[in-house]
Amino acid sequence: xxxxxxxxxxxxxxxxxxxxxxxxxxxxxxxxxxxxxxxxxxxxxxxxxxxxxxxxxxxxxxxxxxxxxxxxxxxxxxxxxxxxxxxxxxxxxxxxxxxxxxxxxxxxxxxxxxxxxxxxxxxxxxxxxxxxxxxxxxxxxxxxxxxxxxxxxxxxxxxxxxxxxxxxxxxxxxxxxxxxxxxxxxxxxxxxxxxxxxxxxxxxxxxxxxxxxxxxxxxxxxxxxxxxxxxxxxxxxxxxxxxxxxxxxxxxxxxxxxxxxxxxxxxxxxxxxxxxxxxxxxxxxxxxxxxxxxxxxxxxxxxxxxxxxxxxxxxxxxxxxxxxxxxxxxxxxxxxxxxxxxxxxxxxxxxxxxxxxxxxxxxxxxxxxx
Amino acid sequence: xxxxxxxxxxxxxxxxxxxxxxxxxxxxxxxxxxxxxxxxxxxxxxxxxxxxxxxxxxxxxxxxxxxxxxxxxxxxxxxxxxxxxxxxxxxxxxxxxxxxxxxxxxxxxxxxxxxxxxxxxxxxxxxxxxxxxxxxxxxxxxxxxxxxxxxxxxxxxxxxxxxxxxxxxxxxxxxxxxxxxxxxxxxxxxxxxxxxxxxxxxxxxxxxxxxxxxxxxxxxxxxxxxxxxxxxxxxxxxxxxxxxxxxxxxxxxxxxxxxxxxxxxxxxxxxxxxxxxxxxxxxxxxxxxxxxxxxxxxxxxxxxxxxxxxxxxxxxxxxx
Numbered sequence: 001x002x003x004x005x006x007x008x009x010x011x012x013x014x015x016x017x018x019x020x021x022x023x024x025x026x027x028x029x030x031x032x033x034x035x036x037x038x039x040x041x042x043x044x045x046x047x048x049x050x051x052x053x054x055x056x057x058x059x060x061x062x063x064x065x066x067x068x069x070x071x072x073x074x075x076x077x078x079x080x081x082x083x084x085x086x087x088x089x090x091x092x093x094x095x096x097x098x099x100x101x102x103x104x105x106x107x108x109x110x111x112x113x114x115x116x117x118x119x120x121x122x123x124x125x126x127x128x129x130x131x132x133x134x135x136x137x138x139x140x141x142x143x144x145x146x147x148x149x150x151x152x153x154x155x156x157x158x159x160x161x162x163x164x165x166x167x168x169x170x171x172x173x174x175x176x177x178x179x180x181x182x183x184x185x186x187x188x189x190x191x192x193x194x195x196x197x198x199x200x201x202x203x204x205x206x207x208x209x210x211x212x213x214x215x216x217x218x219x220x221x222x223x224x225x226x227x228x229x230x231x232x233x234x235x236x237x238x239x240x241x242x243x244x245x246x247x248x249x250x251x252x253x254x255x256x257x258x259x260x261x262x263x264x265x266x267x268x269x270x271x272x273x274x275x276x277x278x279x280x281x282x283x284x285x286x287x288x289x290x291x292x293x294x295x296x297x298x299x300x301x302x303x304x305x306x307x308x309x310x311x312x313x314x315x316x317x318x319x320x321x322x323x324x325x326x327x328x329x330x331x332x333x334x335x336x337x338x339x340x341x342x343x344x345x346x347x348x349x350x351x352x353x354x355x356x357x358x359x360x361x362x363x364x365x366x367x368x369x370x
Numbered sequence: 371x372x373x374x375x376x377x378x379x380x381x382x383x384x385x386x387x388x389x390x391x392x393x394x395x396x397x398x399x400x401x402x403x404x405x406x407x408x409x410x411x412x413x414x415x416x417x418x419x420x421x422x423x424x425x426x427x428x429x430x431x432x433x434x435x436x437x438x439x440x441x442x443x444x445x446x447x448x449x450x451x452x453x454x455x456x457x458x459x460x461x462x463x464x465x466x467x468x469x470x471x472x473x474x475x476x477x478x479x480x481x482x483x484x485x486x487x488x489x490x491x492x493x494x495x496x497x498x499x500x501x502x503x504x505x506x507x508x509x510x511x512x513x514x515x516x517x518x519x520x521x522x523x524x525x526x527x528x529x530x531x532x533x534x535x536x537x538x539x540x541x542x543x544x545x546x547x548x549x550x551x552x553x554x555x556x557x558x559x560x561x562x563x564x565x566x567x568x569x570x571x572x573x574x575x576x577x578x579x580x581x582x583x584x585x586x587x588x589x590x591x592x593x594x595x596x597x598x599x600x601x602x603x604x605x606x607x608x609x610x611x612x613x614x615x616x617x618x619x620x621x622x623x624x625x626x627x628x629x630x631x632x633x634x635x636x637x638x639x640x641x642x643x644x645x646x647x648x649x650x651x652x653x654x655x656x657x658x659x660x661x662x663x664x665x666x667x668x669x670x671x672x673x674x675x676x677x678x679x680x681x682x683x684x685x686x687x688x689x690x
Binding site: 140149153155156160275278285321327328329334336338 | 614673
């Protein structure tokens with residue numbers, strides 16, 4: 001049997017350690033409220049992944065994870081090509097704005113309507129992804145900075161759109177009209193948010209895996225991300241690859257916004273974006289920029305959020321922000337891996353040496369028998 | 371037409387200056403960090419922490435009678451000071467993590483921003499049993515300072531007084547930083563690091579010291595900016611109170627080419643965009659968002675121009 005390599009073991013150990021540290025620190029926060037951390041975490045887990053009640057918490061978690069998987073994949077593509085673009089928030093919002101607008105403005109047969117809305121959102125998100133890429137490639141503008149500006153522009157445009165052109169009524173809340181029921185994306189269990197969009201998100205993750213690791217295009221993409229000069233030397237044009245990849249990344253984030261409107265909210269309102277883009281960024285980072293890692297982490301993170309809200313806050317009166325604290329702590333400890341990585345390194349070596357010693361003894365015995 | 375003229379009143383100017391103050395403080399800190407080659411995207415989070423610390427500290431100091439300082443206004447000043455210390459401590463943590471352990475600054479910033487948002491609300495709920503907003507009647511706002519001789523200056527006098535000390539402090543610190551950058555040795559060190567880190571290191575400048583200074587300093591300014599929001603402007607704390615002002619500060623720093631005077635003016639510009647947008651909302655039914663969009667779009671345009679010029683210069687250098 002092939003033995004897992006040291007880097008692989010450590011790649012799995014670091015997030016695990018980060019999770020443990022995060023749980024320890026949040027335990028102190030839980031103790032502030034006078035609740036025992038053990039019962040709190042039990043409630044958190046059952047509120048996140050439980051399978052009881054009319055609508056299983058697990059299904060709600062999966063529903064909530066859907067947009068997160070997509071924004072995570074979008075961020076992953078950006079990282080893989082070596083661009084630290086953090087404009088997923090803006091792309092997501094723009095996709096949602098376009099969906100809410102075209103969802104009301106057009107009148108087509110339902111299936112065609114849905115496809116047109118999704119395609120338009122994807123293009124909108126893609127173009128929004130192209131802006132920082134273009135600025136980076138052609139002019140050398142730092143992509144982090146331009147993405148920050150693009151995010152705040154998207155939020156301002158959203159506020160404008162729901163307050164004026166898309167506004168449904170002159171009520172208290174600035175929101176657009178509800179979409180016609182015909183173009184709502186179906187949910188598998190009513191009230192769970194878990195629907196067809198989850199399947200689409202998972203298929204996209206599988207697609208991303210094959211695209212990045214099993215196709216020549218994906219090879220070029222990774223090459224550009226890892227060693228731009230080397231890629232150029234090998235005849236890969238870096239700039240078009242970056243532009244194409246960031247367009248794709250923007251399309252995925254735009255699709256996330258579109259499907260949230262079509263499948264979940266059915267309208268767009270002020271304050272629609274709630275940091276989902278930044279969560280996608282965290283998901284891509286924690287998921288080691290791997291599509292399956294992204295899926296797992298996205299489900300885990302929305303589970304924590306969900307469990308904190310449905311479990312902790314409602315049954316134990318521990319504020320639901322605890323979920324966010326735990327997530328932030330885990331990100332912090334993942335980022336700070338260099339602090340404790342040498343220790344893990346040493347530990348691995350000690351254990352590994354012991355194991356090889358035992359094995360060698362074993363082998364010696366076998367030789368003796370012969 | 372009358373509506374349009376009505377936008378520009380004294381109120382707009384002084385409210386714009388107040389709105390600009392946290393952005394100025396954030397921008398000065400961000401500019402210093404950019405110069406030192408440490409991108410500080412956690413200013414927004416540190417501002418939020420500062421806002422929370424200031425109001426909570428003020429609340430706890432208010433009846434601190436044992437050493438005879440049971441003065442509510444003094445408690446507020448002490449609250450601002452505490453917020454600065456806490457902001458600086460976070461800045462130090464940032465610097466320590468980055469310089470000693472090579473932790474990625476952007477990821478660290480994402481974590482700190484998220485932590486600030488969640489922890490402040492969590493503590494507000496646990497300590498004060500409030501979900502959205504917390505305030506206490508015993509907390510006194512930072513007083514405005516008036517000086518008769520300044521307000522009697524014709525034309526501009528009225529715009530120069532009636533703010534609290536943080537507003538004046540932001541002006542003083544902008545001037546002080548400008549002087550420091552051009553006239554002192556340490557300022558020149560920072561400039562050198564901003565130009566080229568490797569060259570500065572080779573010339574014997576302690577890049578680490580410059581980076582520590584920049585991050586701690588910007589953390590303190592961010593803490594103060596937060597204090598301005600919670601005890602300087604209003605006397606309450608609300609969820610996500612900084613609402614992206616730290617990010618705007620980052621943008622303003624870039625808009626102002628990372629110089630102290632440039633960032634100050636850029637932040638003032640952003641503040642005026644906010645002030646005018648607010649006024650537009652009250653007086654007319656024109657969409658205020660257009661005015662707020664302006665500085666954001668301008669920042670991108672200016673960034674593009676600056677980077678393009680830099681790129682051309684680079685090309686010329688390599689051709690020679």
